[in-house]
Amino acid sequence: MNAPLLRAQNLVKEFHTGGRWSGSAGVVHALSDVSFDIEPGETLAVVGESGCGKSTLARCVTALNLQTSGTLLIDGQNAQDLLRREPLRFRRMIQIVFQDPYASLNPRRTIQQSIGDALRLHRMCKSKEQRDAVTALLERVGLSSDYLGRYPHELSGGQRQRVAIARALAVQPRLMVCDEPVSALDVSIQAQIINLLKEIQKALGVAYLFISHNLALVRHISDRIAVMYLGQIVEIGPADAMRRNLLHPYSRALFAATPEIGRDKTAATPMLRGDVPSPINPPSGCRFHTRCPIARPRCAQEAPLLRELDGRQVRCHFAEEMLPAA
Amino acid sequence: MSALLQVEGLSVQFATDRGPVRAVEDLSFSVAAGETVAMVGESGSGKSTAALSLLRLIEPAGGQVSAGRILFDDVDLLGLSSRQLRGVRGSRIGMIFQDPMMALNPIFTIGWQISESLREHLGLSRRAARDRTIELLQRVGIPAPEQRIDQYPHNLSGGMRQRVMIAMALACRPSLLIADEPTTALDVTVQAQVLALINTLKDEFGMAVLLITHDLGVVWETAQRVVVMYAGRKVEEGSVSDVFERPEHPYTRGLLKTARLTDDRAGPLVEIPGTVPNAFEMPHGCRFAPRCAQAFARCEDGVPPDIKVAVGHDVACLLAERAP
Numbered sequence: 098m099n100a101p102l103l104r105a106q107n108l109v110k111e112f113h114t115g116g117r118w119s120g121s122a123g124v125v126h127a128l129s130d131v132s133f134d135i136e137p138g139e140t141l142a143v144v145g146e147s148g149c150g151k152s153t154l155a156r157c158v159t160a161l162n163l164q165t166s167g168t169l170l171i172d173g174q175n176a177q178d179l180l181r182r183e184p185l186r187f188r189r190m191i192q193i194v195f196q197d198p199y200a201s202l203n204p205r206r207t208i209q210q211s212i213g214d215a216l217r218l219h220r221m222c223k224s225k226e227q228r229d230a231v232t233a234l235l236e237r238v239g240l241s242s243d244y245l246g247r248y249p250h251e252l253s254g255g256q257r258q259r260v261a262i263a264r265a266l267a268v269q270p271r272l273m274v275c276d277e278p279v280s281a282l283d284v285s286i287q288a289q290i291i292n293l294l295k296e297i298q299k300a301l302g303v304a305y306l307f308i309s310h311n312l313a314l315v316r317h318i319s320d321r322i323a324v325m326y327l328g329q330i331v332e333i334g335p336a337d338a339m340r341r342n343l344l345h346p347y348s349r350a351l352f353a354a355t356p357e358i359g360r361d362k363t364a365a366t367p368m369l370r371g372d373v374p375s376p377i378n379p380p381s382g383c384r385f386h387t388r389c390p391i392a393r394p395r396c397a398q399e400a401p402l403l404r405e406l407d408g409r410q411v412r413c414h415f416a417e418e419m420l421p422a423a
Numbered sequence: 424m425s426a427l428l429q430v431e432g433l434s435v436q437f438a439t440d441r442g443p444v445r446a447v448e449d450l451s452f453s454v455a456a457g458e459t460v461a462m463v464g465e466s467g468s469g470k471s472t473a474a475l476s477l478l479r480l481i482e483p484a485g486g487q488v489s490a491g492r493i494l495f496d497d498v499d500l501l502g503l504s505s506r507q508l509r510g511v512r513g514s515r516i517g518m519i520f521q522d523p524m525m526a527l528n529p530i531f532t533i534g535w536q537i538s539e540s541l542r543e544h545l546g547l548s549r550r551a552a553r554d555r556t557i558e559l560l561q562r563v564g565i566p567a568p569e570q571r572i573d574q575y576p577h578n579l580s581g582g583m584r585q586r587v588m589i590a591m592a593l594a595c596r597p598s599l600l601i602a603d604e605p606t607t608a609l610d611v612t613v614q615a616q617v618l619a620l621i622n623t624l625k626d627e628f629g630m631a632v633l634l635i636t637h638d639l640g641v642v643w644e645t646a647q648r649v650v651v652m653y654a655g656r657k658v659e660e661g662s663v664s665d666v667f668e669r670p671e672h673p674y675t676r677g678l679l680k681t682a683r684l685t686d687d688r689a690g691p692l693v694e695i696p697g698t699v700p701n702a703f704e705m706p707h708g709c710r711f712a713p714r715c716a717q718a719f720a721r722c723e724d725g726v727p728p729d730i731k732v733a734v735g736h737d738v739a740c741l742l743a744e745r746a747p
Binding site for chain 1: 611615639679694698
């Protein structure tokens with residue numbers, strides 16, 4: 098059997114806070130025991146609210162942060178070894194597109210320079226072919242060569258995100274991590290960028306790790322979905338199964354809370370109480386038990402493990418109750 | 424019958440280095456007592472500017488109302504002195520903003536900030552204001568209000584801060600609440616709580632709500648009427664059920680299609696091509712014409728008039744058919 102493109106095994110990431118001056122040293126448990134695979138050419142979406150660790154996950158996968166423990170395998174090779182021996186090769190395999198294209202492009206460099214830098218650094222083409230290569234990349238993302246000499250401030254948010262995507266594509270990555278790539282954009286522009294990403298995937302076979310807070314959106318675009326809560330995956334499985342039903346109470350609440358046009362307004366949606374607890378002192382047992390509508394005494398004592406149920410994995414003692422009555 | 428808030432022909436402009444920019448142009452709409460009206464649009468549509476200009480909060484940013492009337496209970500707010508206006512702000516019209524961290528003062532306790540308006544507008548004593556504040560905090564769902572009242576904004580989570588803002592805005596039982604993207608900075612599960620809270624309090628106090636948002640799902644679930652803005656102009660207005668079920672303006676139709684995600688993964692998402700026009704290069708006629716698939720020559724000639732396609736449903740598009 099072929100190795101997956103990316104395999105994350107028991108990833109843990111902790112950040113140390115405070116300490117010397119504040120006197121309240123603490124450990125933020127940003128990721129706790131996160132495991133998943135990404136196959137070539139597929140889209141795995143990771144959804145959750147702020148503080149769930151989804152962006153930390155994006156940063157660990159791209160080695161912008163190093164995990165505290167656990168391993169990442171890329172094409173069967175240990176990512177940390179690869180990063181140490183051949184950092185450029187690592188960067189060519191995995192690229193990232195950030196949420197805010199205003200912050201991720203250098204305001205003092207033209208679009209041609211910004212994309213050209215990536216081509217030059219990775220020796221993707223001869224220097225005299227660079228202009229043509231940048232033009233081709235811009236065309237790929239739906240921008241004309243008119244944009245070559247422009248600066249980021251002359252572009253709209255959607256156009257800037259297109260440039261960021263073109264720059265990521267410059268090194269022909271096999272995996273692109275998209276960290277909330279459309280959250281900062283207007284609705285009418287969001288669909289343009291999503292369609293562009295889908296079209297690129299079809300043409301180039303690049304895999305996506307797509308980070309988002311919008312469960313409704315990712316149900317539309319991904320092959321597999323992972324729902325995260327307080328640093329843990331609470332439900333992961335094929336999008337088809339997750340479209341059929343959601344088995345973790347948190348996944349359900351997250352989906353129900355997303356306002357949807359045309360939904361029956363009188364239907365009572367179960368609402369979660371309170372806010373997400375702090376990842377510094379996550380609740381005992383099941384981390385969701387403090388807000389869970391079906392929590393019982395066992396949930397506060399015993400931490401549930403991810404287990405197979407109805408074609409996906411779910412981290413809940415009582416997930417069977419969420420299955421539709423046979 | 425007159426509306427609680429009646430805005431007529433409102434135009435707002437900002438002075439910039441490159442000359443004046445019209446952020447809102449010839450906007451008319453009304454809010455009746457007790458109803459929720461949503462104003463929806465993308466960035467640059469002028470929705471926030473319109474909301475801020477109602478209480479003349481755009482003046483510090485260099486904005487100026489260049490035409491129109493803002494009638495609140497039949498009094499033109501534009502004609503009030505700043506002293507008179509202060510009697511309206513926070514007392515008869517409450518306002519909440521997108522980012523409660525920016526809107527709350529970091530160096531005063533939340534209790535002090537809420538009781539300030541009680542003492543100012545209602546003349547309550549320090550003690551009475553404190554008791555009322557604790558009641559209010561409890562009402563907006565803040566646990567342990569007796570302790571929270573002495574905390575500072577940085578001690579609270581985003582959702583809690585927004586609740587404090589709501590408590591502050593509602594302290595004097597206003598008849599109109601202007602909510603400018605009140606849940607945009609919040610997570611969806613917290614957003615659901617805050618929207619439900621606004622709805623409950625609206626019914627309880629019988630106040631009207633003007634909700635500014637970019638999220639059509641939020642409009643559907645909370646508002647009775649909707650005003651759709653594009654590039655500084657109103658393009659469509661009507662009841663939420665009319666506009667969502669029978670949208671007449673091509674922009675509204677496009678927006679609704681992009682927002683309505685189906686689980687069908689085969690096809691691409693519906694998109695609206697192009698981008699919002701630059702404020703300095705506004706199209707002469709219909710501002711949506713450059714992005715509109717149905718545009719024809721006359722669209723560029725002049726601003727399309729409001730056409731009544733049904734009772735209470737107006738559309739600014741030449742293709743709309745007047746109700747018989």
